[in-house]
Amino acid sequence: MNQVKKRETYAVSDFVSLVNQFMEQLGIVHAPLVGHSMGGTVSLSVAIQYPERVSKVVVVGSPMVGSSLAPLLKLAGLRPIAFMLFNMMSPFRLFMKYYSRIICSDPRFPAMMDRDLSRTTVESFLLSIASLRRTDLTPMLPTIKVPSLGIYGDKDLVVHPLQWQPMQKGIPHVTIERFFTSGSLSYAGITY
Numbered sequence: 394m395n396q397v398k399k400r401e402t403y404a405v406s407d408f409v410s411l412v413n414q415f416m417e418q419l420g421i422v423h424a425p426l427v428g429h430s431m432g433g434t435v436s437l438s439v440a441i442q443y444p445e446r447v448s449k450v451v452v453v454g455s456p457m458v459g460s461s462l463a464p465l466l467k468l469a470g471l472r473p474i475a476f477m478l479f480n481m482m483s484p485f486r487l488f489m490k491y492y493s494r495i496i497c498s499d500p501r502f503p504a505m506m507d508r509d510l511s512r513t514t515v516e517s518f519l520l521s522i523a524s525l526r527r528t529d530l531t532p533m534l535p536t537i538k539v540p541s542l543g544i545y546g547d548k549d550l551v552v553h554p555l556q557w558q559p560m561q562k563g564i565p566h567v568t569i570e571r572f573f574t575s576g577s578l579s580y581a582g583i584t585y
Contacts, residue, residue: 403517403520403521403524404520404521404524405431405434405435405438405521405524405525405528406438406524408431408435409435409438409439409442409443412426412435412436412439412443412446413439413442413443413446416446421446422445422446423445423446423447423448424446424447424448425447425448425449425450425451426439426440426447426449426450426451427450427451427452427453428450428451428452428453428455429452429453429454429455430453430454430455430456430551430552431455431456431521431525432455433450433451433452433453433454433455434452434455434456434457434525434528434530436450436451436452436455437450437452437455437457437530437534437537437541438530440537440539440541441530441533441534441536441537444536444537444538444539447539448539449539449540449541449542450537450539450540450541450542451541451542451543451544452541452542452543452544452560453544453545454544454545454546454549454551454552454556455543455552455556456525456528456552456553456556457529457530457531457534457556457559457560457563458528458529458530458531458556458559459525459526459527459528459529460526460529461552461553461555461556462522462525462526462551462552462553463550463551463552465492466522466551467522467526469518469519469522471523472519472523475518475519475522476519485510486507486510486511489503489506489507489510490503490506490507493506495550530559530563531559531563534559534560534562534563534564535563535564535565537563537564537565538565538566539566540566540567540568541560541564541566541567541568542567542568542569542570543556543557543560543561543567543568543569543570544569544570544571544572545557545569545570545571545572546571546572546575547571547572547573547574547575548574548575549575557569557571
């Protein structure tokens with residue numbers, strides 16, 4: 394079996410290509426895709442670019458438009474801010490332990506956030522968030538012909554809670570499920 398090519402960048406388009414390569418390498422011809430947050434944006438992008446690969450799509454708290462990200466997250470995707478944060482990683486991780494309690498009531502969330510921050514690099518974080526900020530799927534959503542499900546919390550502080558609207562307007566076969574009293578549903582598949 395051939396090796397999946399190692400990526401040097403972390404753009405949404407790179408993740409889309411990796412999903413296609415992964416399916417190719419494993420001989421998966423057609424499958425449902427499920428993604429949360431940026432993973433949902435990637436899943437929809439796979440359905441747009443490789444429609445023959447996808448039987449249905451489920452997204453959870455995913456942005457259709459990168460400008461819908463929380464202001465602090467958008468700032469962190471700017472090169473000077475990202476480098477400053479990563480050069481001050483200890484205070485940043487301490488801040489995120491506090492801030493994560495605001496965006497999520499699940500007591501496990503701060504530890505998960507801290508674990509993920511300890512494993513990331515400045516380049517991967519910066520490039521993936523910067524790429525997500527530039528993403529706008531709305532013009533291509535009508536090309537998605539498979540059944541799609543969007544799940545959103547109306548009190549989401551990470552991705553604007555109205556990101557279900559472009560899905561509903563653009564995708565012909567879509568179902569939207571809203572959780573009116575929930576915040577972010579986008580981190581690790583846990584309902585907050």
